[in-house]
Amino acid sequence: MGAARTRVGRVTQHNESADRASGPAGAVEVLLVMLDDELPPPTYAHPGDAGADLVAREDVTLPPGGRATVPTGVSIALPDGYAAFVHPRSGLAMRHGLTVVNAPGTVDAGYRGEIRVTLLNTDRSEAVELRRGDRIAQLVVQRVERARFVRAERLPGSHRGEGGFGSSGGWGAAGV
Template sequence: MPHDPHAVEVLLTLVEDDLPVPAYAHPGDAGADLVTRVDVELGPGERATVPTGLRIALPDGYAAFVHPRSGLAARHGVTVVNAPGTVDAGYRGEITVTLLNTDPSSPVRLRRGDRIAQLVVQRVERARFVRAERLPGSHRGEGGLGSSGGWDAPTG
């Protein structure tokens, strides 16, 4: 990819030098690929926390979010348990990804260097939480989970 002068600079170190640096597969992609540092097998319904071999230093005001890979999800039923996982600007440890095999019958084998997740770097705002006597009204009000309608399960 050509150098983007508008890209945020993220410093990194690798646990092992032969691992790839995160990279975007296509121009315009939001997520850079993360790979597994170890071989892992996930049986049906199993989860494992998988090391990526990557440590990063994000600038203040940024966070990185670990998202599942759509191909792994569609073809093998593998997802990220706490998607998106959050990497805070102050974290300096190895990024790990907790993967889950949702397939009810087939194991999934991942080899060192296989792409397992995507890392999306975003600017984030800090909030100042202010106690109030009451909140201003809104169109939605107190409507919660499922309050906008959608799919209804058949009854009977």
């Protein structure tokens, strides 16, 4: 008996006016090489969006519980002091249980290879079918700081202290 399949919607038109309005005049410039000229470049769907859509370069079917690393056809060069983070698309997560395994995936400033997204189908009964050109993730570009790690004999106190997962309360915290 085969699992049911869910087909994910495809981007069918490119919204140039959203591209023009998507970023402030001082937006960071990111060099881009499209490895597949038939696919759209990363695009902001609406003015003010933090993430630009990445699309699948090839068809893939993710069985229930399955995962696959999907190429996007995009390579970028970020300026020093920046990183790009690959986030799941909330609609795909909500409707199909599709997420990014290592969310957010990190693209360092020195990386020049193709951005690939490792997707996981968390649905227990339905496969998810992705087609070439389907939006699969969002790319968020952010300024990042480099840390200088300094050894110390002990750390200064804080309100939280050494409390870890679940230490700030919430459902089931009483049993922790």
